[in-house]
Amino acid sequence: MFRIERERIEQAREKTEEEVVEHFDRWAANPLVRDWIAGAWVNPEERQRRLREILDLPPLPPPDSDPAGPSSCLVIILPSL
Numbered sequence: 060m061f062r063i064e065r066e067r068i069e070q071a072r073e074k075t076e077e078e079v080v081e082h083f084d085r086w087a088a089n090p091l092v093r094d095w096i097a098g099a100w101v102n103p104e105e106r107q108r109r110l111r112e113i114l115d116l117p118p119l120p121p122p123d124s125d126p127a128g129p130s131s132c133l134v135i136i137l138p139s140l
Contacts, residue, residue: 089113091113092113095109095110095113103136106136106137107119107135107136110135110137
């Protein structure tokens with residue numbers, strides 16, 4: 060019984076990885092995203108701002124407008140290529 064469940068979980072994981080790769084391929088086909096990946100960035104904040112712009116996400120509030128401090132927001136920082 061556990062072996063069958065383990066195999067089912069492994070198949071689901073493999074399918075999820077394939078879906079992630081397919082999604083990345085679609086995402087990377089977007090010229091704006093390719094430019095962003097290859098772009099030279101002044102600083103991580105500019106890179107984050109540009110990523111949010113490309114993904115049609117609202118801009119993050121300025122740091123001084125958040126009374127809870129930087130720990131209250133999620134920031135995605137991707138590695139430089």
